[in-house]
Structures are given as C-alpha cells and as structure tokens.
Amino acid sequence: MNKLTLWFHTLGSPPYFHRLAGRLAPWLFAGAVLFAAAGLYGGLVVAPPDYQQSDAYRIIFVHVPSAWMSLFIYFVMAVNAFIALVWRIKLAEVLAMACAPIGAAFTVITLATGAIWGKPMWGTWWTWDARLTSELVLLFLYLGVIGLYQAIEDRRQAARAAAFLALIGIVNVPIVHFSVKWWNTLHQGSTVRLLGPSAIDASMLWPLLLVALATKLWFVASLLVRARVELLALEGGKEWARAEAQRAEGTP
Numbered sequence: 001m002n003k004l005t006l007w008f009h010t011l012g013s014p015p016y017f018h019r020l021a022g023r024l025a026p027w028l029f030a031g032a033v034l035f036a037a038a039g040l041y042g043g044l045v046v047a048p049p050d051y052q053q054s055d056a057y058r059i060i061f062v063h064v065p066s067a068w069m070s071l072f073i074y075f076v077m078a079v080n081a082f083i084a085l086v087w088r089i090k091l092a093e094v095l096a097m098a099c100a101p102i103g104a105a106f107t108v109i110t111l112a113t114g115a116i117w118g119k120p121m122w123g124t125w126w127t128w129d130a131r132l133t134s135e136l137v138l139l140f141l142y143l144g145v146i147g148l149y150q151a152i153e154d155r156r157q158a159a160r161a162a163a164f165l166a167l168i169g170i171v172n173v174p175i176v177h178f179s180v181k182w183w184n185t186l187h188q189g190s191t192v193r194l195l196g197p198s199a200i201d202a203s204m205l206w207p208l209l210l211v212a213l214a215t216k217l218w219f220v221a222s223l224l225v226r227a228r229v230e231l232l233a234l235e236g237g238k239e240w241a242r243a244e245a246q247r248a249e250g251t252p
Contacts, residue, residue, distance in 0.1 A: 012091050014231045015240040021224035028221035032214045039210030047204045056120050060204075063113035064192075065212040066106045069219060070138060071173050073103035077145070078170040081163030090234065091227070093159035096166060097149050098226035102219055104142035110135060130179040138176055141169035155234055 043061030050057040077099035083092035114132065115125045126132065145162045152158035179185060191200040192208065200208070235241040 012089055014091065014235050015244075017091055018228050018231050018240075018244060021228050025221045025224045025228075028217045028224070032217035032221060034214075035210050035217065036214035039207045039212075039214060042207030042210065043204070047207055048201075050204075053121065056117070059113050059117045061208055061211050063110060063117060064208060065215045066109040066113065067135070068212060069215045070103060070107040070110050070135065071176060072216075073099050073106060073219060074138065074142070074166075074170070074173055077103060077166050078173075081166040084163045085160060085167070090156070091231075093156060093163065094227050094230045094234070095223065096163050097145070097159050098223050098230060100142050100145040100149070100162075100166075101226070102222050104139060104146065106215070106219075107135065107139040107142060111139065130183040130185045131176065134172060134176040134179050137172050138169075141165070141172060144169070 040061060044058055047058070049055050077096050080092045080096035080099065083089055084096055111132075114135075118127070119125050145166050148165055149158045149162040152161060175182075180190070192205065232241050232245060236245075
C-alpha cells in the first residue's frame with residue numbers, strides 16, 4: 001500500500017478523523033473571522049462607491065461569496081454522495097449529510113441578499129428570473145436532502161437515500177451557473193473571472209476575494225464540527241466514541 005492510499009484509509013477512520021477535525025476546526029473558524037473582518041472592512045469602508053449603483057452595490061460582499069458557496073457546497077456534497085454510494089464509506093455519508101444544512105444556509109443568505117439588492121436595482125423583491133429561480137430550486141434540493149435524511153430512522157440507509165437525491169440534483173448546479181448566458185435574464189453576468197482579467201475594479205475585487213476565502217474556511221470548519229457530532233452518534237456503541245464523549249463531558 002503506497003503512502004497516499006495509506007493516508008486516505010487513515011483519514012477515513014472515524015477515530016482519526018474525529019481527533020483531526022477537533023484540532024483543525026478552531027483554527028479554521030479563527031481564520032474565517034479574520035479574513036471576513038478584513039474583507040468586509042475593505043468592501044464596506046475602503047472600496048469606493050460604484051459609479052452606477054452608488055453604495056447599494058456593497059451588498060455584493062455578502063451576496064456573491066454566499067452564492068459561490070451555495071454551488072460549491074452542493075458540489076462537495078454530491079462528490080461525497082457518489083463516494084458513499086459506490087464505496088459505502090461511512091465518513092463520506094457523514095460529510096455529504098453534514099454539507100446540506102450549511103449549503104442551505106448559504107443559499108438562504110444568497111436569496112435574501114439578492115432580494116434586498118434587487119429592490120432598488122430592479123424595482124422588485126423577486127422576479128422569476130432564470131438565475132433566481134434555479135437558485136430557489138437549489139434551496140429546495142438542499143431541503144429535500146435534509147428532509148429525506150431525517151425521515152428514515154436507520155442513519156446509514158437514510159444517508160444513502162439522501163445521497164441518491166443529491167446526485168440527481170447536481171444537474172441544477174450548471175444551470176444556476178450558466179443561466180445568465182443561456183437565457184436573457186435581468187441578473188447581471190459574471191464580473192470575476194479565474195482566467196483573464198476581471199471586470200470588477202481591483203479596489204472592490206480584493207475585499208470580495210477575502211470574504212470568499214472566509215466563507216470557504218467557515219464552511220470547512222462547520223463541516224468538521226457537524227461531522228464530529230454525527231460520527232459520535234453513529235459510533236456511540238464503540239469504545240473510542242464513549243471515550244471521546246466522556247472526555248468532552250470532563251468525566252474520567
């Protein structure tokens with residue numbers, strides 16, 4: 001067994017993952033707070049007003065990173081769902097199900113901030129625009145995964161059923177992303193590009209990227225914390241889980 005395969009199998013061990021996640025999560029949360037503070041200060045205070053939207057555009061420093069995360073988390077959930085269904089790895093089931101509530105929260109923030117931004121820009125809180133509608137469908141998919149997982153008593157059977165739904169819903173992710181290109185919509189196109197120059201000014205770009213990094217760190221930290229709790233519930237009858245629960249409670 002080579003080193004990479006050995007590391008992969010070690011990481012998939014619930015006791016090892018539980019300990020590693022416990023060490024990493026506080027640092028990731030701290031990094032998320034620091035980057036978010038710097039990014040929001042840069043976006044809300046340092047960046048100049050937009051020449052068309054004035055200060056109303058500043059909601060992008062919450063809206064855009066949240067929108068990116070709503071898609072990114074669904075992709076992570078779907079990847080873990082695929083691994084769980086094909087290889088029956090318990091940790092992948094746990095990670096897939098832990099993604100859903102976090103992704104749903106970011107999607108709600110995206111829709112709410114989009115409505116707040118849309119009112120002064122479009123004159124309405126909501127319109128059945130292709131981007132908005134597909135993002136709403138994304139929220140329903142997250143809620144469907146959560147609901148299906150909670151509806152079945154057997155946790156592992158529930159995770160597999162919900163993982164199947166997550167895989168079906170992955171088709172909506174490219175629809176959300178490319179909707180502004182495929183259809184004539186009110187929603188503006190992308191101004192930040194990985195390849196080539198971005199259309200957004202540099203004074204607005206760096207705070208946006210810092211907040212985006214903060215949301216990534218927050219997601220990973222939240223995922224680790226949720227996975228630790230779920231692993232303890234699944235492995236509650238095993239010695240390592242009882243020992244960890246006792247240590248957390250401060251009992252000898």
